[in-house]
Amino acid sequence: MFESVVYSVLAAALVNAGTIPLGELADVAKIGTQEDIFPFLGGAGPYFSFPGDYGISRDLPEGCEMKQLQMLARHGERYPTYSKGATIMKTWYKLSNYTRQFNGSLSFLNDDYEFFIRDDDDLEMETTFANSDNVLNPYTGEMDAKRHAREFLAQYGYMFENQTSFPIFAASSERVHDTAQYFIDGLGDQFNISLQTVSEAMSAGANTLSAGNACPGWDEDANDDILDKYDTTYLDDIAKRLNKENKGLNLTSKDANTLFAWCAYELNARGYSDVCDIFTEDELVRYSYGQDLVSFYQDGPGYDMIRSVGANLFNATLKLLKQSETQDLKVWLSFTHDTDILNYLTTIGIIDDKNNLTAEYVPFMGNTFHKSWYVPQGARVYTEKFQCSNDTYVRYVINDAVVPIETCSTGPGFSCEINDFYDYAEKRVAGTDFLKVCNVSSVSNVTELTFYWDWNTTHYNDTLLKQ
Numbered sequence: 179m180f181e182s183v184v185y186s187v188l189a190a191a192l193v194n195a196g197t198i199p200l201g202e203l204a205d206v207a208k209i210g211t212q213e214d215i216f217p218f219l220g221g222a223g224p225y226f227s228f229p230g231d232y233g234i235s236r237d238l239p240e241g242c243e244m245k246q247l248q249m250l251a252r253h254g255e256r257y258p259t260y261s262k263g264a265t266i267m268k269t270w271y272k273l274s275n276y277t278r279q280f281n282g283s284l285s286f287l288n289d290d291y292e293f294f295i296r297d298d299d300d301l302e303m304e305t306t307f308a309n310s311d312n313v314l315n316p317y318t319g320e321m322d323a324k325r326h327a328r329e330f331l332a333q334y335g336y337m338f339e340n341q342t343s344f345p346i347f348a349a350s351s352e353r354v355h356d357t358a359q360y361f362i363d364g365l366g367d368q369f370n371i372s373l374q375t376v377s378e379a380m381s382a383g384a385n386t387l388s389a390g391n392a393c394p395g396w397d398e399d400a401n402d403d404i405l406d407k408y409d410t411t412y413l414d415d416i417a418k419r420l421n422k423e424n425k426g427l428n429l430t431s432k433d434a435n436t437l438f439a440w441c442a443y444e445l446n447a448r449g450y451s452d453v454c455d456i457f458t459e460d461e462l463v464r465y466s467y468g469q470d471l472v473s474f475y476q477d478g479p480g481y482d483m484i485r486s487v488g489a490n491l492f493n494a495t496l497k498l499l500k501q502s503e504t505q506d507l508k509v510w511l512s513f514t515h516d517t518d519i520l521n522y523l524t525t526i527g528i529i530d531d532k533n534n535l536t537a538e539y540v541p542f543m544g545n546t547f548h549k550s551w552y553v554p555q556g557a558r559v560y561t562e563k564f565q566c567s568n569d570t571y572v573r574y575v576i577n578d579a580v581v582p583i584e585t586c587s588t589g590p591g592f593s594c595e596i597n598d599f600y601d602y603a604e605k606r607v608a609g610t611d612f613l614k615v616c617n618v619s620s621v622s623n624v625t626e627l628t629f630y631w632d633w634n635t636t637h638y639n640d641t642l643l644k645q
């Protein structure tokens with residue numbers, strides 16, 4: 179409704195100014211038609227709600243009172259990183275130097291196509307109303323964060339009745355900080371919010387929202403023996419198909435792989451992408467599972483050190499839960515990166531770790547882990563602690579869906595009774611050692627996460643990083 183009003187207002191303004199070329203009108207019709215493919219883009223494309231929603235009500239169960247709410251969110255829709263941007267530009271260079279007419283699914287390149295990265299300064303950054311390729315793009319990171327803030331108020335606004343001054347925590351990556359600021363703007367000016375920018379430099383050690391950045395012990399290639407087994411002939415097939423349709427075009431399977439990222443980031447920047455229409459549905463399934471595999475074995479349960487990395491933040495959230503009666507603040511809001519959220523969910527145990535993903539084939543029945551379902555751009559994980567009569571419970575909400583802990587969900591609203599939860603959590607963190615497995619002491623002497631407790635005296639205001 180809001181969007182359609184915005185569309186008509188903007189469209190009317192532009193028509194009056196006489197500035198809409200016909201091609202742009204055609205583009206407008208495409209916006210919003212590609213949402214079915216967001217789940218197949220490995221979390222690089224725009225936000226969508228968790229598709230594995232079991233139908234459990236989001237409402238606070240009858241007769242209960244919310245005692246504490248925590249949120250860990252990812253920044254919103256963004257442009258590619260420097261390294262991904264360079265890769266996409268290589269493929270664009272090949273295409274833009276092709277001198278003949280394009281045929282088949284690349285034909286859109288004949289029609290005054292404008293490359294979606296218009297300014298290198300946009301790399302690593304959120305997409306915004308100001309830097310978006312299309313003024314009608316509904317998928318900017320800025321819009322996502324502002325909409326999220328309004329939805330958050332609709333869902334949990336009652337938590338702020340006696341708390342209008344509070345901090346919000348953001349890792350010091352510029353896009354993460356900017357998302358937190360857009361979220362704050364979206365909450366409105368009835369609040370007095372201090373944005374605490376917590377360093378995600380390696381030197382931050384344990385006092386960070388991004389433990390992955392302080393983890394020299396992490397090895398990207400640790401599970402390459404498994405990952406290398408995944409069949410990527412679908413990428414060769416895409417390259418062959420495009421080269422056959424366009425004589426003299428020498429796209430490689432690496433270019434084919436890059437086109438999926440191009441599709442995702444162009445959606446974030448423009449609101450639609452003709453590149454997304456290059457792929458068959460089956461190719462999207464194969465790409466998507468490839469992304470699940472990488473994520474599972476680099477930042478999820480498939481890599482044994484990850485439970486320790488995620489424990490840095492999970493232990494802090496447990497401490498906050500235990501202090502809910504003595505802490506003045508009832509709402510704890512934090513923003514960080516996708517990998518850090520995956521590490522955290524892995525330690526919680528809400529991603530299946532009994533069933534290691536196979537790279538031999540796509541295990542349709544055995545795969546509950548879809549990277550994009552957990553960490554799309556703008557991902558948000560809430561921890562709810564609520565009291566019903568004399569008992570207290572905890573449950574998790576991931577991207578708008580209640581996702582119960584498999585072995586502890588007999589409480590109201592499929593929550594976990596608090597003492598059972600603390601027992602469960604103790605088992606999850608048993609044997610973990612973030613400082614040791616990450617070899618943190620080689621880069622920092624900070625051994626404790628303290629920002630949730632000392633923000634009011636320390637005033638975190640770290641230098642923003644484009645990383």
Ligand SMILES: Cc1ncc(C[n+]2csc(CCOP(=O)(O)OP(=O)(O)O)c2C)c(N)n1
Binds near residue numbers: 396477515517521
């Ligand atoms: C445990 C761990 N340590 C280190 C890394 C290295 N690493 C790769 S990306 C990244 C930060 C997240 O960046 P990006 O993938 O751009 O996520 P986004 O900002 O889009 O959420 C880190 C720390 C990692 N992935 N996991």
